[in-house]
Amino acid sequence: xxxxxxxxxxxxFSKESAMKGKEYMELRKINTQDAFAQWEYTTxxxxxxxxxxxxxxxxxxxxxxxxxxxxxxxxxHPVNMPEWFVPETYYYLWDEGHLVGEFxxxxxLTEALRTGAGHIGYSILKGFRGKGYGTEGLRLTxxxxxxxxxxxxxxxxxxxxxxxxQKVMIKNGARLAGEDNQHMFMRIPK
Numbered sequence: 074x075x076x077x078x079x080x081x082x083x084x085x086f087s088k089e090s091a092m093k094g095k096e097y098m099e100l101r102k103i104n105t106q107d108a109f110a111q112w113e114y115t116t117x118x119x120x121x122x123x124x125x126x127x128x129x130x131x132x133x134x135x136x137x138x139x140x141x142x143x144x145x146x147x148x149x150h151p152v153n154m155p156e157w158f159v160p161e162t163y164y165y166l167w168d169e170g171h172l173v174g175e176f177x178x179x180x181x182l183t184e185a186l187r188t189g190a191g192h193i194g195y196s197i198l199k200g201f202r203g204k205g206y207g208t209e210g211l212r213l214t215x216x217x218x219x220x221x222x223x224x225x226x227x228x229x230x231x232x233x234x235x236x237x238x239q240k241v242m243i244k245n246g247a248r249l250a251g252e253d254n255q256h257m258f259m260r261i262p263k
Contacts, residue, residue: 097168097169098166098167098168098206098210100166100167100176100214101164101165101167102162103142103145103146103162103163103165104146105142107172108137109134111137112132114165115129115132115137115175116131116132117198118175122196123196123235123238124190124194124231124235125194125195148160148161148162148163149161149162157183159180159182160179160180160181161177161178161179161180162180163175163177164176164213164214166197166206166209166210166213168201168206171201173198173201173206173210174195175195175196176193176194176211177193178193178214178221178222179192179193179194179222181224182222182228186228188258189230190230191228191230191258192218192224192227192228192229193211193218193227193229195211195214202237203237207237207238208240208241208244208245211241211245212245215227219263222263224263225263226261226263227261228250229258229259229260230256230259231256231257231259232256232257233252239257239259245261246261246262247259247260247261248260248261
């Protein structure tokens with residue numbers, strides 16, 4: 074971990090972390106210093122899994138460095154984007170030097186996001202699922218989102234068949250606000 078790296082750091086002493094012997098996890102904003110690990114994570118994720126889309130699945134490292142990474146970083150303060158585009162910040166969950174998850178915060182909602190994907194999207198690497206990373210990562214992400222988003226609640230959407238993610242949201246204080254044939258719409262109060 075380089076000292077020039079810009080990231081948000083949180084010491085975690087939650088029950089889940091203590092039970093797993095974890096004393097420290099951090100959520101880092103997307104950055105150039107962690108480019109290789111971020112690239113590995115991004116290219117490993119399927120192009121669409123549980124509703125989280127990843128158009129960068131399988132891109133080369135050079136393509137990631139030259140195009141993908143600068144584009145994803147620019148999403149936080151977009152310039153010359155379509156009117157419908159909402160600023161979005163990418164964060165990565167690290168545990169003991171391992172990148173284990175990705176969390177995206179959309180800074181506000183359009184009507185399509187209000188009735189769709191909501192403020193936060195996330196994923197955890199398959200080998201780290203079921204170990205509390207989603208719960209802790211969402212907790213840290215919600216802390217950041219509360220200072221960014223203007224809405225009174227944090228909107229999330231989850232596929233009805235994704236029971237694990239539903240549990241992650243509920244453990245973070247989410248309530249069911251509605252549903253359609255495929256999705257549950259969850260809300261976490263600010």
